[in-house]
Amino acid sequence: MTEPRFPTKLPETDDGATLFSVPFPSELNEETLAGLKSMAPIIVKQPYAIDYIHSHGQDSPFFAGLANGRLLGRMDPTSGYTYATPRGHDMTTGAETDWVDLTRRPARVHAFTVCYFGSEEFLPECPFVLALIEFEGAHTLFLGRLIGVDPDSPTLDWIGMRVGLRFRRNSKFKPTDVYFYPLS
Amino acid sequence: MRTVYVVSGGVSKFAKARPDKTFQPVVKEAYDYAISDLGLEHRQFTEMVDGSVASYFSDHFARQLMAGIMIQDYLGLCPKPSHRVEGGGATGGICFQEAWKSVASGDMDICLAYGFETMSHVNTWKGNEFIALASDVSFDYPVGGFYSGYYAMMVTRHMKEFGTTAEQLAYVSVKNHRNAYHNPYSQKHERLTVEDVRNAPMVAWPLTRLDICVMSDGAAVAILASEEGLARLEKATGRRLDPLVKVAGIGRGTDAMRMADRPHQSYEQFLQQNLLPCEDTAETRAYYHDLWDHGFRYPGVHSFRAGRMASKAAYARAGISEPLKEIDFVELHDAYTSSEIQTYEDMGLCRYGEGGPFAASGKPFLANVDYGLAFSDGDQVGACAVNPSGGLIACGHPVGATGLMQAVFAFWQLQGTVAKHFKDDTLQIRDARCGAIHSHAGTGTYVTVSILERESAPHAKEIGS
Numbered sequence: 043m044t045e046p047r048f049p050t051k052l053p054e055t056d057d058g059a060t061l062f063s064v065p066f067p068s069e070l071n072e073e074t075l076a077g078l079k080s081m082a083p084i085i086v087k088q089p090y091a092i093d094y095i096h097s098h099g100q101d102s103p104f105f106a107g108l109a110n111g112r113l114l115g116r117m118d119p120t121s122g123y124t125y126a127t128p129r130g131h132d133m134t135t136g137a138e139t140d141w142v143d144l145t146r147r148p149a150r151v152h153a154f155t156v157c158y159f160g161s162e163e164f165l166p167e168c169p170f171v172l173a174l175i176e177f178e179g180a181h182t183l184f185l186g187r188l189i190g191v192d193p194d195s196p197t198l199d200w201i202g203m204r205v206g207l208r209f210r211r212n213s214k215f216k217p218t219d220v221y222f223y224p225l226s
Numbered sequence: 227m228r229t230v231y232v233v234s235g236g237v238s239k240f241a242k243a244r245p246d247k248t249f250q251p252v253v254k255e256a257y258d259y260a261i262s263d264l265g266l267e268h269r270q271f272t273e274m275v276d277g278s279v280a281s282y283f284s285d286h287f288a289r290q291l292m293a294g295i296m297i298q299d300y301l302g303l304c305p306k307p308s309h310r311v312e313g314g315g316a317t318g319g320i321c322f323q324e325a326w327k328s329v330a331s332g333d334m335d336i337c338l339a340y341g342f343e344t345m346s347h348v349n350t351w352k353g354n355e356f357i358a359l360a361s362d363v364s365f366d367y368p369v370g371g372f373y374s375g376y377y378a379m380m381v382t383r384h385m386k387e388f389g390t391t392a393e394q395l396a397y398v399s400v401k402n403h404r405n406a407y408h409n410p411y412s413q414k415h416e417r418l419t420v421e422d423v424r425n426a427p428m429v430a431w432p433l434t435r436l437d438i439c440v441m442s443d444g445a446a447v448a449i450l451a452s453e454e455g456l457a458r459l460e461k462a463t464g465r466r467l468d469p470l471v472k473v474a475g476i477g478r479g480t481d482a483m484r485m486a487d488r489p490h491q492s493y494e495q496f497l498q499q500n501l502l503p504c505e506d507t508a509e510t511r512a513y514y515h516d517l518w519d520h521g522f523r524y525p526g527v528h529s530f531r532a533g534r535m536a537s538k539a540a541y542a543r544a545g546i547s548e549p550l551k552e553i554d555f556v557e558l559h560d561a562y563t564s565s566e567i568q569t570y571e572d573m574g575l576c577r578y579g580e581g582g583p584f585a586a587s588g589k590p591f592l593a594n595v596d597y598g599l600a601f602s603d604g605d606q607v608g609a610c611a612v613n614p615s616g617g618l619i620a621c622g623h624p625v626g627a628t629g630l631m632q633a634v635f636a637f638w639q640l641q642g643t644v645a646k647h648f649k650d651d652t653l654q655i656r657d658a659r660c661g662a663i664h665s666h667a668g669t670g671t672y673v674t675v676s677i678l679e680r681e682s683a684p685h686a687k688e689i690g691s
Contacts, residue, residue, distance in 0.1 A: 056349070083245040083246055083247075085245055088289075090289065096363070096364075098364060101364055101365075125487065126486065127365050127484055127486045127487060128365075129487065133482070133487075133489075152383065152527070153379040153380065153382050153383035153386075153527050154379060154382055155375050155378030155379045155382060155430045155431050155433075156428075156430065156431040157370060157372055157374070157375045157378075157429075157430045158427070158428050158429060158430065158431075159351075159354075159372075159374070159427075159429045159430070160351070160354060160370060160371075160372040160374075160375065161351060161352075161354040161355035161358050161370075161371050161372050162349070162351040162352045162354070162355045163355055163371070164370050164371070164372065165351055167370070170370055172369065172370050172372075172375045172376075172378075172379060173379075174379055174383075174485070174486055174527060181489070181490065182486055182487050182488070182489075183485075183486035183487075183527070184486055185365065185366055185369050185484075185485070185486050186369060187369060187370065196431045196432075198382060198385055198386050201382060201383065201386045202386075216368040216369075217364075217365050217368055217369050218368060218369055
């Protein structure tokens with residue numbers, strides 16, 4: 043069942059003719075009414091679009107930090123347990139965590155993948171590299187995009203690789219406002 | 227808690243799309259099969275059943291809020307009590323356990339658990355987007371929300387730490403597809419080789435299209451009963467429901483929603499909180515100590531602490547101390563070949579780090595099926611068959627139905643009725659007495675494990691007593 047080198051099947055699309063009528067018995071009687079049970083299903087396209095008004099809430103300083111060239115994590119004030127992805131309260135002590143600057147801490151790739159396919163929103167960006175990043179002194183990881191590597195030649199050697207971080211100049215107020223690249 | 231029996235089940239045909247019916251009649255297919263297999267008419271059963279639990283994952287896929295009550299209504303079960311449960315990929319497993327709780331607690335004597343998902347209403351890439359909304363929409367989804375990508379990151383770490391190989395993952399795909407070849411309910415019927423799996427289009431490195439389950443439309447139901455409920459059903463049917471299959475124990479675990487947040491526990495914490503009794507030997511403690519010396523941290527991103535805790539609780543309640551020796555088969559949540567390998571370890575079928583070699587050993591394969599593979603431990607083939615039905619990878623994964631599908635297939639295995647339901651006895655495990663079902667959500671956020679056992683001797687009560 044080896045996949046052919048070149049596609050032998052056209053991709054399906056959702057466009058096409060708009061249909062306003064379908065075949066139906068010209069006369070309804072016992073026989074034609076019974077026959078309706080075997081009628082093919084009518085399948086209609088129903089567009090659905092929504093704008094959500096999403097608040098970053100207590101995490102807002104993180105996104106403000108990205109817009110100003112700073113990567114912020116949070117830290118439990120007593121234990122020092124440090125979250126590379128912000129978390130308002132510590133999972134062990136229950137205490138409110140404090141903001142901490144991770145921008146200049148040494149960072150490495152902890153795990154990664156190359157996505158050659160994906161969700162609709164990200165299809166135009168394929169292939170892209172997702173990476174979980176570990177920061178020195180932080181106890182949890184941060185999910186980001188890794189660029190500057192060949193997506194067609196992934197290797198486990200990327201794990202453990204030291205990376206630098208850069209920020210988008212025009213912030214989108216998304217976690218992708220920071221991204222990572224290999225340090226030689 | 228009272229003893230709870232699984233007394234019947236049904237599964238609709240799983241398919242890429244079921245445009246022939248809306249979701250309610252698809253559930254009714256499974257429901258009609260289950261009550262017919264009991265030997266009851268619709269009216270008889272609806273008079274006896276005390277209530278139900280409904281299972282479906284996504285309001286986005288259904289584009290219908292309160293779909294559960296629409297099924298309750300369609301099945302003619304109003305005004306009996308019911309509620310809907312939701313817990314991502316584990317929704318079906320949670321539904322089964324909530325039905326168990328309804329009966330075990332004494333609230334109901336007969337409880338119907340039903341579940342469905344209709345994933346064909348959107349294209350695959352939109353479906354991937356819906357599923358990825360089950361990741362943190364502030365920090366995970368916007369980076370490239372894609373569950374196959376999340377699981378691929380787990381497996382690269384697993385490969386790096388333990389030496390797991392892509393070929394070992396492919397063994398799982400070959401096994402599950404080959405098993406499903408004999409399962410008429412399955413969505414896919416394919417005979418594959420390791421090369422087929424590795425040469426399939428790459429989705430998220432190193433996972434190819436054949437390492438990943440497909441989206442499906444489908445439904446499943448399970449009927450659970452107490453001793454009293456069983457007596458009422460036997461009186462109505464005029465026959466014994468032997469062999470009885472009881473729920474011997476359940477367990478459930480959780481973990482952080484964001485994979486990045488999972489803790490990296492110390493060796494001492496692992497021993498204290500997560501070690502299984504079967505691992506509590508000097509040799510295995512030394513093995514784990516060595517892992518920690520080499521940088522292993524638990525659960526990290528390579529392991530599912532929720533699956534370990536669910537297994538630990540279920541085993542304790544069922545009195546299982548050596549899962550590999552005492553469990554005849556497992557129907558587990560193989561949304562990815564890699565997650566099957568990770569789950570071998572969580573469930574204690576092997577130690578953490580040994581999932582890859584366990585797959586290649588032949589232990590999780592059926593001894594009577596020719597997979598065209600060479601195994602590293604030929605004498606142990608079939609030691610504990612994993613996903614003898616074909617699992618999610620081949621059967622399909624209509625999310626709200628999946629955990630109940632596992633329950634039904636496990637029930638038929640323990641009843642010894644696979645040949646009757648599949649019209650083929652290839653997948654029947656001889657003299658199966660104990661099976662586990664495992665349902666899993668998110669990146670390991672909710673996990674349920676339920677142990678089913680065939681009772682060894684016919685029950686003593688007279689029919690109608």
